[in-house]
Amino acid sequence: MSTTAITHIGSLVTNDPALGEGPLGLVRDAAVVFGDDGTIAWVGPAAQAPAADAGFDAQGRAVIPGFVDSHSHLVFAGDRTAEFNARMSGHSYSAGGIRTTVAATRAATDAELEANLVRHLDEARRQGTTTFETKSGYGLTVADEARALRIAAAHTEEVTYLGAHIVAPDFADDPAGYVALVTGEMLDACAPHARWIDVFCEKGAFDGDQARAILTAGRAKGLIPRIHANQLSFGPGVQLGVELGAASADHCTHLTDADVDALGQSETVATLLPGAEFSTRAQWPDARRLLDAGATVALSTDCNPGSSYTSSMPFCIALAVRDMRMTPDEALWSATAGGARALRRTDIGTVTPGARADLVLLDAPSHVHLAYRPGVPLVSAVWQKGERVV
Structure with a gap:
């Protein structure tokens, strides 16, 4: 050798x-x-x-x-410049903007989606990212979610099924029907291409009971849970993730003392995504509170076209130090070893x-x-x- x-x-x-x-x-x-x-x-x-x-x-x-970027959404088409411009002009962020990207992603070819994915991966690599996780979630049909995962799996082993990003526009009047699809036919088509299952547990997306059903179904298919939790408001996401043995609870912006204690006493990693708070002018997660409670913290980009369009881990480190009360040492550890913990990896x-x-x-x-x-x-x-x- x-x-x-x-x-x-x-x-x-x-x-x-x-x-x-x-x-x-x-x-x-x-x-x-x-x-x-x-x-x-x-x-x-x-x-x-x-x-x-x-x-x-x-x-x-x-x-x-x-850097280990353990949370990104890179299989998409189009961008949401107009939405960002409106937000910076005083409009608030809501989960509904995801529908804009869903429409563009559905209309894109496989080649277009892969080219966009590769472009963002190259961008991230130039900034020091050597491992990344990415999700589906912008197709929300059986065929579109499965193709997103196939495209992602050609470039990383850390692939997450996120059919439960929002209720698909086609099921706006039948959320229970969409949960049945996500836990049934869509899961069957997507599980062979993914390692993880995720759900956006939030007002405007999926409530605690729906999230439990989705993650439990994925776990029964051999997928490991992770969860979008407590980003926009207080809710059941963090404690549900801990209860179900999720590898990570991601965002963790609005936490009760019980949420913090649950993370501090569990192996579920609190993955913080400061790019989202920067891009939505939202409240910053309090990393100091989590660290002092003994929680394991990861930092990731949440790179996506709507709420955090950055692939730069160094930028997220700077935000975490400036606005989330982390020391430079803690932020670097969280962007490397912390991300590895969130992916349950010991080799990176x-x-x-x-x-x-x-x-x-x-x-x-x-x-x-x-x-x-x-x-x-x-x-x-x-x-x-x-x-x-x-």
């Missing part, structure tokens, strides 16, 4: 306290060696690095794990021997610059499974 060494790393974030300083396992003047099998072979001080077949000089800059989100060689070189001496220099393109190089892709 041939090996490559990244040497002269000024500051290496490993996310393994056994390897370095603090919760981030920070190693100064470090090196990383990885093989052509796509995994990391060695991590430690540069002076102790074993010989490698090829080398890359980091020139004193920082290296971090590749860290720079440790045996992990996947997903690495990001920053044009900065420290990861703190991700929040310290918001909006600046600091990602200088990206390795994905040991292959340099940026």
Whole structure:
């Protein structure tokens, strides 16, 4: 096996306290060696690095794990510029705008949907994202949901069935009929292409009883639950997710003390999506409250054309530090190891021997610059499974 060494790393974030300083396992003047099998072979001080077949000089800059974006909606067509413009002019956000994207997505060809997906993936990769989850949810027919998942599955193994994004326009007068479709014929067609099942548990979308039925049906088909919870208002989503063993409860903006306690005492990850609050001028989630309660927090982009049209994890880190009361260390951990926890993965989100060689070189001496220099393109190089892709 041939090996490559990244040497002269000024500051290496490993996310393994056994390897370095603090919760981030920070190693100064470090090196990383990885093989052509796509995994990391060695991590430690540069002076102790074993010989490698090829080398890359980091020139004193920082290296971090590749970002893990555990919540996105990338199989869609069109955009919602007019809606965003109206919102920034004083109109409020509601779940109903999703129907605009549903119409455009249904009208698009498979090739158009895939080209748009690939464009956004390339955009995210240039900003350091090496693992991403994405969902269906903009088709809302059996055929359109199944094709969205097939398209997504060609590009990631982290595919989520979200037929329960909103009640399909075709079923506006029969929400019970739509729940029956989502848990029946649509689930049968979609389950072979997905790992996860999700539901938007919210006023204007699905209530607690409907969400329970949908997630329970998906779990019976072998899909693992995750849930859009408590984004626009207080509701049952978070506690339902914890009860059903969801891998993550996503958004978590409006939380009671009982919701926070439930997350703090469970393995369900609280995935926060600051791009949504930025793009809707909504209340910010209180990450500090969750962290202090012992909850595991992930950060993700929620990249979608309606409420969070950003693919930039560095931007979300900066927002989390500025407006959600996270420290720079906590935000970076949540955008890497936290995202891995939300996907129940142990092979990503860290720079440790045996992990996947997903690495990001920053044009900065420290990861703190991700929040310290918001909006600046600091990602200088990206390795994905040991292959340099940026």
